Amino acid sequence: MTIPATPGHAEMAGNVNRDFLRHISKLATGSETEIGMPIRLETRRVPKNHDVFSEGDTLRDVMFMREGWAYRYRLLGDGRRHIVNFLIPGDFVGPYFATAAHFCGTLTDVTLCQAPRSDFTNANRDCPALATALEAIMATEYRLLSERLVSLGRRNAKERMAHLLVELYDRMRRVGLLYDNSYEFPVTQEVLADTLGLSVVHVNRTLRSLREDGLAIVGFGRVCVRNIEGLMEVAGADDTAHAFPVHAAGVASVSLPMAAAPAA
Amino acid sequence: MTIPATPGHAEMAGNVNRDFLRHISKLATGSETEIGMPIRLETRRVPKNHDVFSEGDTLRDVMFMREGWAYRYRLLGDGRRHIVNFLIPGDFVGPYFATAAHFCGTLTDVTLCQAPRSDFTNANRDCPALATALEAIMATEYRLLSERLVSLGRRNAKERMAHLLVELYDRMRRVGLLYDNSYEFPVTQEVLADTLGLSVVHVNRTLRSLREDGLAIVGFGRVCVRNIEGLMEVAGADDTAHAFPVHAAGVASVSLPMAAAPAA
DNA sequence: CGACATCTTGAGCTGGCTCAAGCGTAGTGG
DNA sequence: CCACTACGCTTGAGCCAGCTCAAGATGTCG
Numbered sequence: 001m002t003i004p005a006t007p008g009h010a011e012m013a014g015n016v017n018r019d020f021l022r023h024i025s026k027l028a029t030g031s032e033t034e035i036g037m038p039i040r041l042e043t044r045r046v047p048k049n050h051d052v053f054s055e056g057d058t059l060r061d062v063m064f065m066r067e068g069w070a071y072r073y074r075l076l077g078d079g080r081r082h083i084v085n086f087l088i089p090g091d092f093v094g095p096y097f098a099t100a101a102h103f104c105g106t107l108t109d110v111t112l113c114q115a116p117r118s119d120f121t122n123a124n125r126d127c128p129a130l131a132t133a134l135e136a137i138m139a140t141e142y143r144l145l146s147e148r149l150v151s152l153g154r155r156n157a158k159e160r161m162a163h164l165l166v167e168l169y170d171r172m173r174r175v176g177l178l179y180d181n182s183y184e185f186p187v188t189q190e191v192l193a194d195t196l197g198l199s200v201v202h203v204n205r206t207l208r209s210l211r212e213d214g215l216a217i218v219g220f221g222r223v224c225v226r227n228i229e230g231l232m233e234v235a236g237a238d239d240t241a242h243a244f245p246v247h248a249a250g251v252a253s254v255s256l257p258m259a260a261a262p263a264a
Numbered sequence: 265m266t267i268p269a270t271p272g273h274a275e276m277a278g279n280v281n282r283d284f285l286r287h288i289s290k291l292a293t294g295s296e297t298e299i300g301m302p303i304r305l306e307t308r309r310v311p312k313n314h315d316v317f318s319e320g321d322t323l324r325d326v327m328f329m330r331e332g333w334a335y336r337y338r339l340l341g342d343g344r345r346h347i348v349n350f351l352i353p354g355d356f357v358g359p360y361f362a363t364a365a366h367f368c369g370t371l372t373d374v375t376l377c378q379a380p381r382s383d384f385t386n387a388n389r390d391c392p393a394l395a396t397a398l399e400a401i402m403a404t405e406y407r408l409l410s411e412r413l414v415s416l417g418r419r420n421a422k423e424r425m426a427h428l429l430v431e432l433y434d435r436m437r438r439v440g441l442l443y444d445n446s447y448e449f450p451v452t453q454e455v456l457a458d459t460l461g462l463s464v465v466h467v468n469r470t471l472r473s474l475r476e477d478g479l480a481i482v483g484f485g486r487v488c489v490r491n492i493e494g495l496m497e498v499a500g501a502d503d504t505a506h507a508f509p510v511h512a513a514g515v516a517s518v519s520l521p522m523a524a525a526p527a528a
Numbered sequence: 529c530g531a532c533a534t535c536t537t538g539a540g541c542t543g544g545c546t547c548a549a550g551c552g553t554a555g556t557g558g
Numbered sequence: 559c560c561a562c563t564a565c566g567c568t569t570g571a572g573c574c575a576g577c578t579c580a581a582g583a584t585g586t587c588g
Contacts, residue, residue, distance in 0.1 A: 074414050076500050082414040096403040102410060121396075138402055139360040145409050146366060150338050150346040152416035153461030157544070188566065197417030202544055204568060219567085236340050421576070452534065466576055468536060483535085535584075542577075551568080558561090 041113045046070075052093065052104040052112070059100055061114040063093035068110035069186050072102045073194070083195040085145065086168065086187070090175045092137050107186045152197050155236065157206045160196045163235035165216055169225055182224040210234075305377040310334075316357065316368040316376070323364055325378040327357035332374035333450050336366045337458070347459040349409065350432065350451070354439045356401050371450045416461050419500065421470045424460045427499035429480055433489055446488040474498075 043066070046052050052070060053059055070087040084102060087093055093104060098117060144167065151160045172183040187195075193203045207218050215231045217224040225231060307330070310316050316334060317323055334351040348366060351357055357368060362381060408431065415424045436447040451459075457467045471482050479495045481488040489495060 072410070074410065076414070076418060080418045082417040084410045084413055096399060096406060101403075101407045135360060138406075139365070142360060142402075142406060142409070143365045145406070145413065146336070146338065146348045149348055149409065149413050149416060150340070152413065153346040153458070154340060154344045189568095190566080194417070199545055200567090201546080201569085205544090208568085453536095454534080463577055464534090465536085465578080469576090472536085529588105531587090533584105533586080536582085538580085538582105540577100540579085543575100545572100545574075547570105547572085549568100549570085552566090554563100554565085556561100556563080558559105 040119065041115050044112045044114055046106050046110045046112065048106055048109050050106050052106060052110070053100050055100055055103050057100045058098055060116055062117050062120045063112045063114040065089050065091045065093055066111040066113050069107040069184075070104055070110050071107060071191070071195075072104050074102045081194045082197070083191060085141075085148070086195070088168075088171055088175065089177065092134075092141070096138065107191070157196070157198055157202055158209060159234055159236060160198070161192075161203070161206045161210060162215065162231050164192075164196060165210075165218070165223055165225070166228070166232050166235045168223070169228065169231075181226075181228065182222055184221060185218065185223040186221050304383065305379050308376045308378055310370050310374045310376065312370055312373050314370050316370060316374070317364050319364055319367050321364045322362055324380055326381050326384045327376045327378040329353050329355045329357055330375040330377050333371040333448075334368055334374050335371060335455070335459075336368055338366045345458045346461070347455060349405075349412070350459075352432075352435055352439065353441065356398075356405070360402065371455070421460070421462055421466055422473060423498060423500060424462070425456075425467070425470045425474060426479065426495050428456075428460060429474075429482070429487055429489070430492070430496050430499045432487070433492065433495075445490075445492065446486055448485060449482065449487040450485050 042061075044063075052063070055074065065087050067089055070093070072084040072087065073081055074084060075081050086107075087104070093112065094100075147163075147167070151163050155163060168185070169178065169183065172178045177183055189203045189207070190200050192198075193200045196203065198206070210216050210218070210231075213230070215225075215227050215234065217226065306325075308327075316327070319338065329351050331353055334357070336348040336351065337345055338348065339345050350371075351368070357376065358364075411427075411431070415427050419427060432449070433442065433447065436442045441447055453467045453471070454464050456462075457464045460467065462470070474480050474482070474495075477494070479489075479491050479498065481490065
């Protein structure tokens with residue numbers, strides 16, 4: 001579950017998220033490297049089932065996922081929980097702001113790389129490409145979030161589940177963590193329920209239904225996609241077409257200078 | 265429904281959104297003004313019930329709401345619609361990206377101010393405060409969106425409705441458009457349904473229920489809040505406490521230099 | 529005045545919920 | 559090495575929040 005930083009990834013130029021990931025990856029290889037500006041990326045480990053930070057925390061550091069799975073969540077007064085988003089290797093953990101607007105918990109042991117927010121802001125100012133890349137990442141997150149919103153608002157249980165599985169299929173593929181149409185998925189049905197706004201029982205039945213339709217098998221910490229076209233169709237293919245590409249014309253040409261920075 | 269740019273707003277210093285609003289307001293007063301960098305803010309009008317832009321559009325301009333109500337929405341293949349967000353005066357319309365990820369439609373006649381994305385990017389680079397403010401705006405939008413996500417995932421119809429009304433109460437108040445605990449609300453029950461993931465019929469019953477509880481009266485293009493504490497309690501006060509403040513320590517001290525720019 | 533949009537209410541239906549029970553597996557401590 | 563516990567998965571049964579269908583009222587605009 002480590003970000004592969006092999007030359008094989010060079011073909012994926014033009015994708016900011018991926019370029020940035022390579023960048024992060026390279027930075028994280030050595031314990032600290034320069035980005036034109038002095039940014040020290042530290043490595044931090046958080047064990048499984050712990051919070052990385054809590055709602056309301058003031059955070060000195062900006063963070064990226066290096067290994068493992070985490071999730072953003074919020075709690076309601078009476079104990080109800082809603083999971084906003086999953087975080088996989090390469091994802092920006094944030095927060096975008098010095099004050100965390102949500103909790104962040106781990107599903108597995110997690111390795112983060114982090115840098116003081118102030119350093120980051122400076123580098124951001126002095127390196128337009130970095131700023132653009134970050135903007136792109138934010139835009140992508142916004143897009144994912146609104147896509148999820150559409151799911152909860154207007155899709156039924158099966159469609160929601162299919163949509164989530166396709167989204168993660170795509171995200172895992174982008175970071176080279178898709179193997180033979182399957183990917184690691186350390187997510188219990190309870191967590192899934194809190195993500196999709198369903199009950200655990202109904203999540204179970206929905207997964208069974210997808211399995212019986214030969215679309216995907218979810219369990220034992222993995223998702224095995226049997227029929228990605230079918231899954232996308234259930235998810236609402238028209239919609240996902242716009243949603244998943246990270247891209248964007250205006251950013252495709254960005255090449256992060258620090259991606260070429262030598263590892264220490 | 266015009267952004268008031270009266271001195272009375274000076275007391276609200278420290279709130280980026282509001283500072284920025286005043287800034288936009290001032291800029292829009294004259295047809296063009298300088299922001300240290302040459303940014304020409306043009307005014308554009310879009311009539312009621314029209315799209316400002318469509319999903320997939322490549323947009324030359326970055327836009328802000330000056331007057332009127334609009335909304336971001338997405339469509340599913342079979343015609344289902346989901347409304348992601350409402351846009352009120354002072355809001356950044358975006359898109360954050362050159363390619364629109366959603367439709368943007370108007371609920372009333374709308375006046376926008378807009379500037380070419382390229383100009384904006386330059387100004388953004390040369391004016392750290394502007395960049396920070398934009399970042400804050402994005403973070404706020406992200407927060408609103410995840411709050412809405414929690415609503416759709418884990419709140420029932422009444423809670424969702426109350427939450428939305430409180431959110432808008434707060435946003436309208438921030439831009440000085442709250443009058444005697446009521447605000448303009450040019451939103452049909454159908455639009456409301458597509459926002460909250462409910463049916464029109466159930467929206468109607470939910471509004472009746474809130475009315476009968478003496479919490480809020482929604483209709484005739486207005487929301488009249490009768491009992492804001494009660495409404496917040498139904499919405500889940502604990503949660504909203506974190507959600508609504510735009511603020512954030514790290515940004516509170518930002519004072520946009522161009523906010524002081526003289527009108528033409 | 530006709531056409532259309534919006535709101536309202538009743539009546540019956542259903543997708544997803546709750547409650548409850550059973551099962552397999554992974555620790556954990558004696 | 560074997561209880562014992564805890565957690566996650568699975569399935570059945572009954573229920574209900576919110577849905578769909580239907581019809582009428584009201585307003586509005588050309």
